[in-house]
Amino acid sequence: MPAVLLWITGGVVLGMIVGATPGLTATAGVAIATPLTFSMDFQSAMALLLGIYCGGYFAGSIPAILINTPGAPGNAATAMAGYPLARRGQANLALGLAVISSVIGGWLSALCLLLAAPGLASIALKFTSAEYFALGLFGLTCVAAIAGGSLLKGITAALLGMVLGCVGIDPVSGTERLTFALPDLLGGVPLVPALIAFFAITELISKGVQNSADDIVATQDQVRLSALLPYYIRHKWLVLKSAAIGTGIGMLPGTGPTIAAWIAYGEALRSEKKAAKHEPDNPQSEHAESGSVPGVIAAETANNAVTGGALIPMLTLGIPGDTVTAVLIGALLIQGIEPGPFFIRTETALFTQLLLVLLIANALVLIFGLAARRALPLILTIPTRILVPVVAVLCASGVFAINNSSFDVVLIAALGLTGYLLLRFGYPMAPLVLGLVLGPIVETNFRNALAVSEMNPVVFFSRPISAGLIITAILVLLWSWRRQVQASSG
Amino acid sequence: MSALGRYLRKTDVIAGLAVTAAGIGLVILSAAIEINPLETTLSARVFPFLLALGLIICGLLTLRQGLRADAPALPAFNLWRIAAIALPLLAYYYWFEQIDFRLSTTVYVLLTMLLLGARRWQEWLLLPPAVAGSIYLIFVHGFGTLLPTWN
Numbered sequence: 001m002p003a004v005l006l007w008i009t010g011g012v013v014l015g016m017i018v019g020a021t022p023g024l025t026a027t028a029g030v031a032i033a034t035p036l037t038f039s040m041d042f043q044s045a046m047a048l049l050l051g052i053y054c055g056g057y058f059a060g061s062i063p064a065i066l067i068n069t070p071g072a073p074g075n076a077a078t079a080m081a082g083y084p085l086a087r088r089g090q091a092n093l094a095l096g097l098a099v100i101s102s103v104i105g106g107w108l109s110a111l112c113l114l115l116a117a118p119g120l121a122s123i124a125l126k127f128t129s130a131e132y133f134a135l136g137l138f139g140l141t142c143v144a145a146i147a148g149g150s151l152l153k154g155i156t157a158a159l160l161g162m163v164l165g166c167v168g169i170d171p172v173s174g175t176e177r178l179t180f181a182l183p184d185l186l187g188g189v190p191l192v193p194a195l196i197a198f199f200a201i202t203e204l205i206s207k208g209v210q211n212s213a214d215d216i217v218a219t220q221d222q223v224r225l226s227a228l229l230p231y232y233i234r235h236k237w238l239v240l241k242s243a244a245i246g247t248g249i250g251m252l253p254g255t256g257p258t259i260a261a262w263i264a265y266g267e268a269l270r271s272e273k274k275a276a277k278h279e280p281d282n283p284q285s286e287h288a289e290s291g292s293v294p295g296v297i298a299a300e301t302a303n304n305a306v307t308g309g310a311l312i313p314m315l316t317l318g319i320p321g322d323t324v325t326a327v328l329i330g331a332l333l334i335q336g337i338e339p340g341p342f343f344i345r346t347e348t349a350l351f352t353q354l355l356l357v358l359l360i361a362n363a364l365v366l367i368f369g370l371a372a373r374r375a376l377p378l379i380l381t382i383p384t385r386i387l388v389p390v391v392a393v394l395c396a397s398g399v400f401a402i403n404n405s406s407f408d409v410v411l412i413a414a415l416g417l418t419g420y421l422l423l424r425f426g427y428p429m430a431p432l433v434l435g436l437v438l439g440p441i442v443e444t445n446f447r448n449a450l451a452v453s454e455m456n457p458v459v460f461f462s463r464p465i466s467a468g469l470i471i472t473a474i475l476v477l478l479w480s481w482r483r484q485v486q487a488s489s490g
Numbered sequence: 491m492s493a494l495g496r497y498l499r500k501t502d503v504i505a506g507l508a509v510t511a512a513g514i515g516l517v518i519l520s521a522a523i524e525i526n527p528l529e530t531t532l533s534a535r536v537f538p539f540l541l542a543l544g545l546i547i548c549g550l551l552t553l554r555q556g557l558r559a560d561a562p563a564l565p566a567f568n569l570w571r572i573a574a575i576a577l578p579l580l581a582y583y584y585w586f587e588q589i590d591f592r593l594s595t596t597v598y599v600l601l602t603m604l605l606l607g608a609r610r611w612q613e614w615l616l617l618p619p620a621v622a623g624s625i626y627l628i629f630v631h632g633f634g635t636l637l638p639t640w641n
């Protein structure tokens with residue numbers, strides 16, 4: 001047992017380092033550590049890998065909140081909600097909420113794994129291309145409508161992101177698209193470099209261009225642990241909803257924390273605006289543009305709730321729920337264990353050990369995260385003249401480390417400059433990034449669903465989940481449009 | 491100032507024109523995508539074409555917003571400042587693989603610090619090599635990843 005605890009601690013620490021480094025993700029950390037588990041027993045191997053998994057998923061929120069650079073794609077929504085808080089002197093609060101939300105998300109999803117794994121996995125199996133298309137469309141419309149600013153510009157940004165998602169070899173027909181004959185673009189616009197470009201490079205250009213007088217970060221408020229509790233009492237339903245979103249999306253193969261975090265973030269902003277409408281004088285009613293406490297809570301809860309959710313199809317069906325669980329299947333096979341429909345029934349002891357490791361790893365994330373949250377905001381006091389070149393070097397090194405591709409390094413400069421211009425013209429970054437993530441999912445499943453239904457578009461409305469999601473997406477758009485019309489006429 | 495000149499100083503007019511132009515460009519690019527004759531579903535050019543139509547519609551609607559009298563004016567662009575940040579960054583990223591990481595990073599960090607107003611010689615002397623060296627050590631020896639070197 002002490003050895004297992006040591007491996008979990010090592011895994012969490014390694015995961016937090018990898019996760020907090022822009023360009024390196026929990027997937028990379030688990031992939032790097034998997035060969036090390038050849039000579040380990042099952043408990044130690046899973047302790048190390050699940051420690052990296054949980055630590056990595058949380059730690060991406062640290063650079064997201066402090067320097068607007070998501071450590072991993074799943075933390076991009078946290079950057080939108082948390083970075084403005086840090087600029088307003090509330091980095092300590094944002095980091096504290098991120099840690100606690102991550103752990104709550106991890107624990108609730110582990111509970112789901114324990115109680116409902118076989119039943120939930122069978123729901124995930126019912127998802128066909130029509131449902132995936134509808135889910136993607138729903139996520140896009142939510143964020144385009146709610147990300148802040150004009151609805152029109154939100155939709156335009158989402159469309160531009162989807163155009164970027166079309167670049168490369170078409171996954172359905174194998175045809176080359178929008179590559180400008182550049183071989184480096186055959187695989188498409190890589191996600192992590194694009195995220196780094198749209199968040200970090202855009203931000204560092206903005207920071208550098210600002211006059212030094214504008215570069216004053218508010219004095220950081222120190223927030224006691226007990227002061228964080230009221231936020232969770234106030235947003236208890238949001239926490240549960242976000243954990244359900246994270247676990248639910250984690251269960252769906254081919255998705256992952258990015259989609260979960262964005263949908264939960266969109267949902268948080270929608271509820272927040274609804275609350276602000278009913279309580280206009282409430283000082284806790286905040287807006288997306290100036291940071292959002294519920295946004296941080298929702299994004300981080302959903303992001304880490306994916307960990308337990310993604311393990312459900314992996315353990316019950318042998319299908320990975322996200323990229324890390326795809327690597328974890330390899331690690332299980334190294335141990336001579338084949339996950340599948342009989343795993344929980346025949347290997348109950350191993351299943352219990354996995355759950356325990358997951359719970360302990362999340363507890364360690366809580367301890368390390370809370371311990372570090374007072375020291376981490378010191379990053380914000382680094383002057384722009386030092387922070388800008390250091391972040392630029394970190395971005396280039398991180399991006400180069402992913403594929404050893406200098407093209408990706410040039411790409412982040414080009415996309416970053418484009419992102420800066422878009423931002424200056426009032427186009428939000430969130431729908432742009434989500435368009436890039438969801439565009440290929442929406443397109444592929446749209447075409448596959450039509451192919452299966454012999455080109456009959458009724459397929460999207462004849463299935464209840466798909467129809468429900470599409471109708472909700474339309475309602476969200478109409479609601480947002482009506483709200484803007486009312487705001488401009490009022 | 492002419493009416494056209496006044497309109498070209500509106501954020502949404504420029505943004506609308508740019509997005510519409512991007513949409514038209516995408517229509518042309520979509521038309522050039524090859525079609526696989528064996529495909530049993532929508533061809534590879536349909537989705538980009540739909541996105542292009544969406545961009546043209548959004549661009550025209552943005553343009554219409556920009557033509558209103560109360561539309562916001564263009565944001566101020568400090569071109570010298572943007573160039574001072576962007577040009578060293580572009581050069582550093584463009585030649586990233588060709589030059590030894592430790593050398594290029596030291597030069598880039600020093601240059602950017604100077605352009606952003608670093609005045610203390612201790613900072614010039616110590617920080618650039620320290621940043622280059624520590625990031626190199628972390629990535630190459632800590633994470634076991636590759637960074638460009640000459641040896």
